[in-house]
Amino acid sequence: MLAVHQLYGRQSHAIDSGRAADWAATFTSDGEFRSPSYPEPSTGTAELTAFAERFHAACVESGEALHHVISTVDVAATGPDALTSTAYLQIVGTPRGESSRLLRITTIVDELVRTPGGWRIRRRVVLRDG
Amino acid sequence: MLAVHQLYGRQSHAIDSGRAADWAATFTSDGEFRSPSYPEPSTGTAELTAFAERFHAACVESGEALHHVISTVDVAATGPDALTSTAYLQIVGTPRGESSRLLRITTIVDELVRTPGGWRIRRRVVLRDG
Amino acid sequence: MLAVHQLYGRQSHAIDSGRAADWAATFTSDGEFRSPSYPEPSTGTAELTAFAERFHAACVESGEALHHVISTVDVAATGPDALTSTAYLQIVGTPRGESSRLLRITTIVDELVRTPGGWRIRRRVVLRDG
Numbered sequence: 042m043l044a045v046h047q048l049y050g051r052q053s054h055a056i057d058s059g060r061a062a063d064w065a066a067t068f069t070s071d072g073e074f075r076s077p078s079y080p081e082p083s084t085g086t087a088e089l090t091a092f093a094e095r096f097h098a099a100c101v102e103s104g105e106a107l108h109h110v111i112s113t114v115d116v117a118a119t120g121p122d123a124l125t126s127t128a129y130l131q132i133v134g135t136p137r138g139e140s141s142r143l144l145r146i147t148t149i150v151d152e153l154v155r156t157p158g159g160w161r162i163r164r165r166v167v168l169r170d171g
Numbered sequence: 172m173l174a175v176h177q178l179y180g181r182q183s184h185a186i187d188s189g190r191a192a193d194w195a196a197t198f199t200s201d202g203e204f205r206s207p208s209y210p211e212p213s214t215g216t217a218e219l220t221a222f223a224e225r226f227h228a229a230c231v232e233s234g235e236a237l238h239h240v241i242s243t244v245d246v247a248a249t250g251p252d253a254l255t256s257t258a259y260l261q262i263v264g265t266p267r268g269e270s271s272r273l274l275r276i277t278t279i280v281d282e283l284v285r286t287p288g289g290w291r292i293r294r295r296v297v298l299r300d301g
Numbered sequence: 302m303l304a305v306h307q308l309y310g311r312q313s314h315a316i317d318s319g320r321a322a323d324w325a326a327t328f329t330s331d332g333e334f335r336s337p338s339y340p341e342p343s344t345g346t347a348e349l350t351a352f353a354e355r356f357h358a359a360c361v362e363s364g365e366a367l368h369h370v371i372s373t374v375d376v377a378a379t380g381p382d383a384l385t386s387t388a389y390l391q392i393v394g395t396p397r398g399e400s401s402r403l404l405r406i407t408t409i410v411d412e413l414v415r416t417p418g419g420w421r422i423r424r425r426v427v428l429r430d431g
Contacts, residue, residue, distance in 0.1 A: 042173060042177060043173055043302060043303055046176070046306070046374065047302060047374075047375065047376065049373065050373050050374045050375030050376070050387070050388070051375045053373045053375075053389075054373070054375050054387050054408075106430030108373075108389055108406050108408075108430075109373070110372050110373055110389055110391070110406075111372060111373045112240050112241060112242050112372050112373075113179065113180050113183045113184070113238075113239070113240055113241045113242075114176065114177075114180045115177065115180030115181045115183075115184050116177065116180070127180070127184050128180070129183075129238055129240055131240070131263070131271075133391070133403070133406045135405075135406060135429075135430050140403075140404070140405070141391075141403050141404070141405050141406045142403065143263070143270075143271050143272065143273060143403060144270070144271070145265075145270070145271050146238050146240075146263050146265060146271045148184075148238075169265075170236030170238075170265050172303060172307060173303055176306070242370050242371060242372050243309065243310050243313045243314070243368075243369070243370055243371045243372075244306065244307075244310045245307065245310030245311045245313075245314050246307065246310070257310070257314050258310070259313075259368055259370055261370070261393070261401075273393070273400075273401050273402065273403060274400070274401070275395075275400070275401050276368050276370075276393045276395060276401045278314075278368075299395075300366030300368075300395050
C-alpha cells in the first residue's frame with residue numbers, strides 16, 4: 042500500500058513540473074480521469090497527456106505555480122490485483138512574487154490495478170464538497 | 172507503521188463523510204479523545220460515536236464541509252503491541268459555494284495498541300499552538 | 302521507503318518543538334541544508350543545530366508558532382545505500398490567539414544515505430516557485 046503513496050508523490054511532482062507524459066503514465070493505457078473542475082473526462086494515454094500539457098501551459102501563462110498536495114490516503118484491497126484508494130488533494134497556488142494560498146480541497150477516489158510496471162490508476166473520480 | 176498512516180486515512184474520511192461508527196471504531200472500545208476545541212473528553216465507543224455524529228451534524232447545519240487533513244506522521248514503538256504517534260492535523264473548511272480555507276492546525280498525540288482487529292487508538296490528545 | 306516518511310515526520314516535529322539537536326541529527330554529520338529563505342547554507346551538525354535554534358528562537362520572539370507540514374513524498378533509489386526524495390513542505394503559521402495561515406509552499410529535494418543509525422539526509426535543497 043506504500044506503493045500507492047509513492048505513486049501519488051510521483052504523479053503530483055510530474056504534473057506540477059510539466060512532465061505530462063510521466064503524469065499520464067501513472068494511469069493505465071485506458072485510464073480515465075473525471076473531475077468537476079473540467080467539462081469532459083480524459084480517457085487513455087493520449088488524452089491524459091494532453092490534459093496534463095494544457096494544465097501546465099495554463100499555469101505558465103497565468104504566472105501562478107500550482108502544487109498538488111496529497112494527504113490522508115486510505116487504501117483497501119478489492120482483489121488480488123486491485124485496490125481502491127481515497128485521498129485528499131489540495132491545490133495550492135503561488136502567483137509569481139506573491140504568497141501561497143489554498144485554492145481548493147478535493148477528494149480523489151481511485152481504482153488501481155497491478156500491472157507489470159507496478160500499480161496504475163484505472164479510474165480517478167475527483168469529488169468536491171462545499 | 173504504515174498501518175498507522177492507513178488508520179489515519181480511514182479515520183479522517185469516516186468523520187468527514189458522517190460515518191460516525193466507523194470513526195469511533197478507530198479507537199479501542201475504552202478509547203479516549205481529548206481536544207481543547209471541545210469542553211469535555213469523549214471516552215468509550217458510545218461517546219466517541221456521539222461526538223462524531225455531533226461533529227458532522229454541525230457541518231451539515233452550517234453548510235461548511237470540513238476535511239481532516241493528516242500529515243507529517245512520526246511513529247515510535249513503546250512496546251511489542253504499543254505505539255505512540257504524533258502527526259499534524261489541519262482542519263480545512265469549504266463553505267458551500269465558497270473557497271476552501273485553513274481553519275486551524277493542531278498536533279495529535281496518540282497512544283495506539285495492537286488489537287485482533289489491527290492497531291487502534293487508546294488515547295488521543297489534541298494540542299493547539301498559537 | 303517508509304523510513305523516509307518516518308524521518309520527515311520526526312524531523313518536522315523536532316524543529317517545530319525547538320529540539321534543535323534532534324533536527325540536526327536527521328542529517329549526516331557533514332549534511333548540508335540550502336534554502337532560498339536563508340542567505341547561507343548550513344553544513345555539518347554544529348551549523349545545522351545552530352540553524353534550528355535560531356529558527357525556533359525567532360518563532361518564540363515573534364509569538365507565531367510554525368509547523369513544517371510534509372506531504373506528497375516521492376522516493377527513488379539511486380544505489381544500494383542511497384535515495385533521492387522529493388516532497389512538498391508547507392510552512393503554516395499560527396500567531397498567538399489568531400487563525401492559522403499558510404505562509405509558503407516549497408519543494409524539498411533530498412539526497413539520503415543509509416547509515417548505521419538509519420537513513421540520513423546528506424544534502425537538502427529547498428526550491429520555491431512563484
